[in-house]
Structures are given as structure tokens and as C-alpha cells.
Amino acid sequence: MHSAEHDLVVVKLGGSVITEKDRPETLDGPALSAAADAIAAARGDGAAGRLAIVHGGGSFGHHHASRHGVTTEHGTHDAGAALSIHGAMTTLNRFVLSRLHDRDVPALPVHPLSVAARDADGSLSCSLEQVDAMLAEGFVPVLHGDGVAHRGEGITVLSGDELVCRLADGLDADRVGVCSTVPGVLDGDGAVIPEITAFEDVADALGESESTDVSGGMAGKVRELLALSAPAHVFGPDDLPAFLRGESPGTRID
Numbered sequence: 001m002h003s004a005e006h007d008l009v010v011v012k013l014g015g016s017v018i019t020e021k022d023r024p025e026t027l028d029g030p031a032l033s034a035a036a037d038a039i040a041a042a043r044g045d046g047a048a049g050r051l052a053i054v055h056g057g058g059s060f061g062h063h064h065a066s067r068h069g070v071t072t073e074h075g076t077h078d079a080g081a082a083l084s085i086h087g088a089m090t091t092l093n094r095f096v097l098s099r100l101h102d103r104d105v106p107a108l109p110v111h112p113l114s115v116a117a118r119d120a121d122g123s124l125s126c127s128l129e130q131v132d133a134m135l136a137e138g139f140v141p142v143l144h145g146d147g148v149a150h151r152g153e154g155i156t157v158l159s160g161d162e163l164v165c166r167l168a169d170g171l172d173a174d175r176v177g178v179c180s181t182v183p184g185v186l187d188g189d190g191a192v193i194p195e196i197t198a199f200e201d202v203a204d205a206l207g208e209s210e211s212t213d214v215s216g217g218m219a220g221k222v223r224e225l226l227a228l229s230a231p232a233h234v235f236g237p238d239d240l241p242a243f244l245r246g247e248s249p250g251t252r253i254d
């Protein structure tokens with residue numbers, strides 16, 4: 001029997017949702033507060049079960065990564081540059097944690113730079129022991145896009161999307177939510193596609209054929225979410241409460 005009480009939900013708060021993307025290191029305070037309200041409410045009424053959160057970089061991490069020419073594939077051996085990316089992300093992480101604590105959500109940080117690594121072929125290994133134990137003890141782990149040690153490259157970018165997939169797979173999540181600035185995956189006319197079950201069905205609308213999406217755009221996101229065994233939803237900030245209540249807002253990808 002499946003009970004929502006024990007379900008594991010992994011939710012990503014997009015960096016462009018919680019920060020002002022065009023102004024370096026600027027939080028979107030009202031948007032972050034609204035997300036924290038939704039999380040606190042879902043935990044309060046027991047709807048969310050166990051919850052792990054991942055947030056993206058927005059104007060914090062991406063600003064520093066682009067300043068130093070660091071991407072998911074191209075790294076740096078300059079520890080100062082790597083620390084500026086990581087430092088900006090831990091600053092953003094603190095803001096997220098503090099808004100959650102203000103609402104009595106027992107959130108704790110997990111910094112991927114210290115628990116993950118990439119092989120020369122780009123494959124990611126990431127210890128999930130910490131996250132698993134925190135969840136078992138009733139905490140809400142909050143991870144974030146970060147720098148990651150990458151064999152042959154130095155430090156590269158580890159995106160929040162990749163972490164969401166790693167967590168969902170590694171911890172056998174029941175549901176995955178990706179809260180982004182758009183209300184779902186959009187078709188060519190700008191309408192939300194309610195459900196995606198195969199990439200071929202939406203390849204035209206997403207404007208991508210065989211090549212993989214290195215910039216982490218919607219096509220790449222859809223491919224990664226389709227590969228998960230748990231159902232995933234892509235939705236906008238207004239739908240975060242509904243997703244956490246167990247509803248199916250935005251686009252369901254399964």
C-alpha cells in the first residue's frame with residue numbers, strides 16, 4: 001500500500017524563480033517567500049510526506065560561472081574561481097534555508113561540491129547517505145546547483161536538474177516536481193502540453209531532434225525527466241502548492 005505520508009517528493013525550485021535573473025546576486029524575495037509558504041503549508045497538513053529540495057543558481061551561481069567561463073563541460077583549475085561559484089550558491093542556499101526556518105520547516109543544507117564528483121566521461125557520482133539519513137530523521141535536505149570536481153577538467157558546473165534526477169533515482173522518489181518560470185512545457189503555440197510520455201511526441205514543439213541540450217533548456221530537461229521511473233511535473237510558481245498537495249499541475253512527464 002502506498003501512503004502519501006511516506007512518499008518521497010523531490011522538488012526543484014528554479015534559479016530564475018527565486019532570484020532576479022538579470023541582476024547579479026539578487027534574490028526575488030517575494031517569490032522565495034511564496035515558495036517557502038507553500039512548502040510549510042504542505043508539511044503542516046502532512047500532504048508532502050518526505051521532501052527533498054534542490055534549488056538552481058539563478059543570478060547567484062550563473063553570474064560567477066559565466067564570469068569565469070565555467071560550464072557543465074568546461075572547468076577551471078582556479079580554486080578562487082571555483083570558490084566564488086560555490087560561495088554564491090551557499091549564500092543563496094542560506095537565504096532559502098532561512099525562509100524555510102522562519103516557517104518552522106526543518107531544512108538543512110547539503111552542499112554537492114563536498115559530496116559529488118564527475119568522471120572524465122562526465123558521469124556523476126554523488127553520495128546520498130546524508131540526504132537519506134536526514135529524510136529518515138524528519139529533516140528537509142536542501143541541495144543546490146554547485147561546482148563539482150570533474151576528472152580532467154578541474155571544477156565544472158553541476159546543475160540542479162542533474163541533482164534532481166540523481167536524487168529521484170538514487171532514493172526511489174515517488175514524485176518529482178520542477179518549478180520553473182513557465183507554467184509547463186509549452187507547445188509551438190505557447191499552450192501547456194498536459195502530458196508527455198515519449199520525446200518523439202514533443203520533439204517538433206521543443207525544436208530539438210537528436211542532439212542533447214547542453215544548455216539545460218526545456219528539451220534536455222524533458223529527456224532527463226522521461227528517463228526517471230517516478231512521474232515528474234513541470235509547472236510554474238503559482239502551481240507549487242497544488243503539486244505539493246498531490247495534484248498534477250502543468251505538464252506531467254512519465
Ligand code: IP8
Pocket residue numbers: 015055056057058061062065085089144145146147157158159160161216
Ligand atoms: O541553475 C547551476 O544550477 P542550475 C548552478 O540548476 C551554478 O543550472 C553553480 C551555476
